[in-house]
Amino acid sequence: MRIDGRILSHEMSEQIRRMAVQRVKEGEKPSAVIKSFGLSRPCIYPWLRAERKNGVQALAARKHPGREPALTPQEKAGVRRWICGKDPRQYGFDFGLWTRTIVSALIKEKLGETLGLTAVGRLLHQLNITPQKPLRRAYERDPIEIKKWQSEEYPRLQARAKRRRAEIFFMDEAGVRSDQVLGRTWGEKGKTPEVRTSGQRQSINTISAVNARGAFWYEVYSGRFNATRFRDEFLKSFMRGRKRPVFLVVDGHPSHRAKMIAAYVKERKGRLELHFLPGYAPELNPDEFVWNYVKNEGVSKKPLKRNESLRRRVESDLAGIKRRPALVRSFFGAPSVIYTKD
Known part of the structure; x- marks a missing residue:
């Protein structure tokens, strides 16, 4: 029975790689070894090459780097400075309260990056910015x-x-x-x-x-x-x-x-x-x-x-x-x- 390797945990995948490579080194055929694990035949050969080139540590699980962040740390810090203690009207918007839509539009205007509302929400969470009910402050204050x-x-x-x-x-x-x-x-x-x-x-x-x-x-x-x-x-x-x-x-x-x-x-x-x-x-x-x-x-x-x-x-x-x-x-x-x- 075939197994979808994508559903396996990092730890399980690493264990399979180590066992498979060890069995091939002990004389078993790569095709028979990978078939016994229920995985597709081509995936075992990169494991063998990696082990020959860099040793058994090359088979260790690694955190997937994921997609490259749209904003650099410096740009993220800039977004925080724009929002904290500021009002959207200071940047030409008609609305006086920050929303994810306004933050997305401001990032597009200043940095040229397009972020969806979900991505903006994650960014604000990373920057320790939360939705809050604001206090009213009169213009006449001195x-x-x-x-x-x-x-x-x-x-x-x-x-x-x-x-x-x-x-x-x-x-x-x-x-x-x-x-x-x-x-x-x-x-x-x-x-x-x-x-x-x-x-x-x-x-x-x-x-x-x-x-x-x-x-x-x-x-x-x-x-x-x-x-x-x-x-x-x-x-x-x-x-x-x-x-x-x-x-x-x-x-x-x-x-x-x-x-x-x-x-x-x-x-x-x-x-x-x-x-x-x-x-x-x-x-x-x-x-x-x-x-x-x-x-x-x-x-x-x-x-x-x-x-x-x-x-x-x-x-x-x-x-x-x-x-x-x-x-x-x-x-x-x-x-x-x-x-x-x-």
């Missing part, structure tokens, strides 16, 4: 101002806080919806799973403050956020019972910068200071991770039950965070806010 805040202004604020024995808190507001995008689940391929939730849409607003030692304050409210409400409901509640001065870091929302807020801060006679983050840089605020946690671990994974109140659910989730100082401290370990560490 990188110089952000760097100055991280390297100069905030360290000075920390130093002042230590001298005055003040606490530094980061505060932020957010809205939570009952129809928040659901997280991922497992299901049969080709059949999208269904999750039963309440059809009643609810929304609620929240405000919270965190510090690096794990302290957490929050309020849940309905309606609009404005300067009067910020002062009368939230700042006064936040400051109630505090024995140490507070340096409160907030974003540039108009309500935070209102004259009545500045007047209220002045009335505190040094017990409260407001400091403002650079514009369009929410990732610098550790309190942002509170809302990421609430949205990703709350209604996204545990949809509301029939007639369940979103307000009570959010209050319960925030109370759970307050009971876990270690969790609050972990929000300060994210790469974008690591500058807040002492």
Whole structure:
């Protein structure tokens, strides 16, 4: 019975070559030897020539070199530089997200090589480039101002806080919806799973403050956020019972910068200071991770039950965070806010 040598493992093929050549050297006919292995007659003669010329080591299994790579290592490194930290629009494309099709077109344009989508996917994997959901960054951001805040202004604020024995808190507001995008689940391929939730849409607003030692304050409210409400409901509640001065870091929302807020801060006679983050840089605020946690671990994974109140659910989730100082401290370990560490 004939055997297709291509289906044999490298180890098995090497063993057959060695046995076949040895049997021929012991006096058997090459045709009879190869027939006994079920292989085609012509394949034994190159083995015999190789063994006579280079010895038995010439029969050893070797990894097949395969097809010559389309790109050199230097060209592959260039592809990585084009993608990492860059935007396809910088190269004249209309789309702002990298796709295999765009990468293939860019390689064709710059290197003259045509790579299929599968080959591009393998190349990106080799370059340790993976598909990810990008973060939004506003055009209005000022990188110089952000760097100055991280390297100069905030360290000075920390130093002042230590001298005055003040606490530094980061505060932020957010809205939570009952129809928040659901997280991922497992299901049969080709059949999208269904999750039963309440059809009643609810929304609620929240405000919270965190510090690096794990302290957490929050309020849940309905309606609009404005300067009067910020002062009368939230700042006064936040400051109630505090024995140490507070340096409160907030974003540039108009309500935070209102004259009545500045007047209220002045009335505190040094017990409260407001400091403002650079514009369009929410990732610098550790309190942002509170809302990421609430949205990703709350209604996204545990949809509301029939007639369940979103307000009570959010209050319960925030109370759970307050009971876990270690969790609050972990929000300060994210790469974008690591500058807040002492």
